[in-house]
Amino acid sequence: MRRNPLQFVVGFVTDHSRITIAVMLLLTVVAGAGATMIEAPPDQQLASDAPAQEKLDYISEQYDTGDSDVETVSVYVRDTDGNVLSKGALVDVLEYEQRIASNASVARSLADGRGTTSVAGLVGARLAGDPSASAERRLTALRSADATEVRSAVRATLASDSDGLSLMPASYEPRTASAESTRVVVHFAADARSDAGTEPEAVLHRAALSESDGGDREYFMLTGPATEDFGKRTVVDNLELIGPLALLLILLTLAFAYRDLPDLLVGMTGVLLTLVWMFGLIGWLGVPFGSAGIVAPILLIGLSIDYGIHVFMRYREERAASPDLGVRSSMRRGLRGVGVALALVTLTTAIGFLANLTNSLGSIRQLTLATALGVVAALIVFVTIVPALKVELDALLDRLLGDRNIPPIGAAGGRLTRFLTAGVTAARISAVGVVLVAVVAGASGAYASTELDRELGTYPDEPADWKQDLPDPVGIEEYPFLERNSYVRSNYRATGADYSPAQILVEGEVTDPETLERIDTATARLSDSEAAYRRADGSVPIRTPLTVMDRVAARDDSFASVYRAADTNGDGVPDRHLERVYDALFGSAPDQASTVVERDQDGYRSVRVVVPMRQSSDDRDVAATMYGGAEPIDEAADLSATATGDSVIREVQGDRLTSNIFATLVVSLVAIVALLAGIYRLTEGRASLGVVTVLPVALVVTWVLAGMWLLSVPLTMFTALMISLAIGLGVDYSIHVTERFAQEFGAVADPFQALETTVVGTGGALLGSTGTTVGAFATLSLATFPGLRQMGLMVGLALLLSFVASVFVLPSLLVLWARAVGLDAGTAASRATGAAEGTD
Structure with missing residues (x-):
């Protein structure tokens, strides 16, 4: 009889185990060398083709x-018990500016003529009587002025229409001389800073730390080295806390599953080799691997542990059934029995992840490829070198210690066996009832998916008190960065070269008489939003063509006359001759005009409305505010208004993330159904068996979504990946049960008897795998990163639900399937004959 490729591989591995080990170790070295060639992913933007x-x-x-060639960095100065606008504080700030400017690296990187901008510098220039006064003259003027003169200069500098207000927190009252914080803006030339790398910002960071050390005021940054230091610290803290605990739980659960130290060591060796192969294949094939890719090895650890447990448990079953069979023959039979399932699991799990190639988010596509390659690596390792190592080690130990016939999980009877066979017992009572309960629960999950919140990322949380009380090195101290970041987000407007404020682009006939009136209506609506940044006096500093015109008219009588003449109803808004008004605005203040009105050789093409938003405002609220503000403008026949800005685009990303998840779900399920239907049509003569195998997977996905809703877990990039994980692992578990059932039903006429053998043998292996992986991922619930906590929670939930669906729901589906296709004792007998021909 001609053997299939899997039988050939199994036969070679078990008969020539030493050659297999040598060849695989050599290939591992070659494959692992590719890890040195891993490339970082290119920057990609999910919403790049969106209108916003x-x-x-x-x-x-x-x-x-x-200035497109200028990048800004903010240094914050805070004194919650004092006044950062006092003479002493302003002198300190100017001295800090002088110190950083005297550093060679910073000096080379500063933008020409810009340097630093601060309230201290503006007040010093006013006291010196020269807006272009040097830093030294400003400092001298400040030092020589008395406190009364400084207060007067501060009030004049920070008038209601002053640009200096952008340097102050929202709580600051214009024209007062007291505040708890301010910020210094450092202007770097983009090219020079690029050449200097991160050193200029590092100088600012070190100077801020030095200034804060022992001083009355704290200086801090929230970008560059400050963010990097915070990120490194949180990663180390989490690894020190979670790493040992995760390793301990993995070892404990594996000890329960294997109950044998040699098996535990061989299994963990297989896990390590799988990771080496995965990273090697990623490098050789040129797959980009970024920060999101860290999820891939975590998932592969769980999957490879699952592979190992199935191989070892099936081997133990064969040895227990035929004690005289020997190590090699037992492994040959066991690997043949489970090998088909492992191959199918690899194909379907890879498809489940590869479906994410439809995702618009580049990091998810890269992670998809990395994980798919890892799944293939796991199959290679666990059907070759792992069984070969097991054969050699068991043969040696049997010679030294005698027969080491260890029973598989669940085979000893008792409560564990009764637990594993509960699904079969329920199927005997009412298979239809079990399926109906499962479907109703799934329907609730489908509804819950429409109610999930969305997020694209978040900072870690402050560690709980008990984590801070732990001894070093596992204890975690508070993170000053988080409190400072929260303060700035609540009190300051976002700025910087990489920041794009919320805004509305108005295009079309912008010289139409109604244009500015509609913008005025939109401005009033936008100002009422709770998401908008509001000063202490309640005003929202929105910038529109009207606000710019008001400021220019206040100092230019010539423009003011044109501006007023265009207002026919006295409401302060021009409603005629808008082209003439725009012309006068560009004639009087071209720099200011060009920030809100677009002009080319053909006339006026567009105008824009810029709305400062509280940094702490939710992206969904900001987007809703901007969409609402655009409505009164967009209603005009000759105008179109488009809301845009960072927050609006992130909300678009969230919408796409949601739609991509369901597209991935449909694509992966359809592909897996087609694959399994084709395979079971060839191997079992029943394509419908493949469909039945996938049905629990669809249920698991909906159950996971319901769990996310119940546990208030938002939809993020990481939790979105759990949908793929639910499909991949759900199919993994279902295939193992279905494939084992097909084998057992080929030898007996009673589907319930076949199912009992299946859930005790394969179900026991699934229980060990589930316990191990859930235990490992459960430790992520201790992480300070919400994303990691959510991922750990969702992985654990997906695994538990996959186990429930496979061991407690799938048996009822298989019973109903057997009845529907009319399998009888005669059919089973003929199948048993064919199965016997393939045994050893």
Whole structure:
């Protein structure tokens, strides 16, 4: 009889185990060498083809949004018990600016003529009587002025219409001389800073730390080295706390599953080799691997542990059934029995992840490829070198210690056996009832999926008190960065070269008489939003063509006359001759005009509305505010208004993330159904068996979504991956049960008897695998990163639900399937004859 490729591999591995080990170790070295060639992923933007992104790109090209060749970095100065606008504080700030400017690296990187901007510098220039006064003259003027003169200069500098207000927190009252914080803005030339790397910001960071050490005021940054230091610290803290605990739980659960130290060591060797192969294949094939890819090895650890347990438990079953068979023959039979399932699991799990190639988020696509390669690596390792090592080690130990016939999980009877066979017992009572309960639960999950919150990322949390009380090195101290970041987000407007504020681009006939009136209506609506950044006096510093015109008219009588003449009803808003008004605005203040009005050789093409938002505002609230503000403008026949900005685009990303998840779900399920239907049509003569195998997977996905809703877990990039995990692992578990059932039903006529053998043998292996992986991922619930906690929670939930669906629901589906296709004792007998021909 001609053997299939799997039988050939199994036969070679068990008969020539030493050759297999030598060849696989050599190939592992070759494959692992590829890890040195892993490339970082390119920057990709999920919403790059969305209208909001297109309009934002258009604005950056057509409008004066700042110096494109200048990058800004903010240093915050805070004194919650004092006054950062006092003479002493302002002198300290100017001295800090002088110190950083005297550093060679910083000096080379500063933008020409810009240097630093601060309230201290503006007040010093006012006291010196020269806006262009040097830093030394400003400091001298500040030092020589008395406290009364400084207070007067501060009040005049920070008037209601002053640009200096952007350096102050929202709580600051204009024209007062007291505040608890301010910020210094350092202007770097983009090219020079790029050449200098991170050193200029590092100088600022070190100077801020030095200034804060022992001083009355704290200086801090929230970018560059400050963020990097915070990130490194949180990673180390989490690893020190979670790593040992995760390893301990894995070893404890594996000890329960294997109950044998040699098996435990061989299994963990297989896990390590799988990771080496995965990273090697990623490098050789040029698959980009970024920060999101860290999920891949975590998932592969769980999957490879699962593979190992199935191989070892089936081997133990064969040895227990035929004690005289010997090590090699037992492994040959066991690997043949489980090998088909492992191959199918690899194919379907890879498909489940590869379906994410439809995702618009580049990091998810890269992670998808990495994980799919890892799944293939796991199959290679656990059907070759792992069984070969097991054969050699058991043969040696049997010679030294005698027969080591260890029973598989669940085979000893008692409560564990009764637990594993509960699904078969329920199927005997009412298979239809079990399926109906499962379907009703799934329907609730489908509804829950529409109610999930969405997030694209978040900072870690402050460690709980008990974590801070732990001894070093596992104890975690508080993170000053988090409190400072929260303060700034609550009190300051976002700035910086990489920040794009919420805004509305108005295109079309912008010289139409109604244009500015509609913008005025939109401005009033936007100002009422709770998401908008509000000063202490309650005003929202929105920038529109009207606000710019008001400021220019206040100092330019010539423009003011044109501005007022265009207002026919006295409401302060021009409603005629808008082209003449725009012309006068560009004639009087071209730099200011170009920030809100677009002009080319053909006339006026667009205008824009810029709305400062509280940094702590939710992206969904910001987007809703901007969409609402665009409505009164967009209703005009000759105008179109598009909301854009970072928050709006992130909300678009969230919408796409949601739609991509369901597209992935449909694509992966359809592909897996087609694959399994085809395979079971060839191997069992029943394509419908493949469909039945996938049904529990669809249930698991909906159950996971219901669990996310019940546990208030938002939809993030990481939790989105759990959908793929639910499909991949759900199919994994279902295939193992179905494939074992098909084998057992080939030898007996009673489907319940076949199912009992299946859930005790294969179900026991699934229990060990589930316990091990859930235990490992459960430790992530201790992480300070919400994303990691959520991922750990969802992986554990997906695994538990996959186990429940496979061991307690799938048996009822298989019973109903057997009845529906009319399998009888005669059919079973003929199948048993065919099965016997393939045994040893």
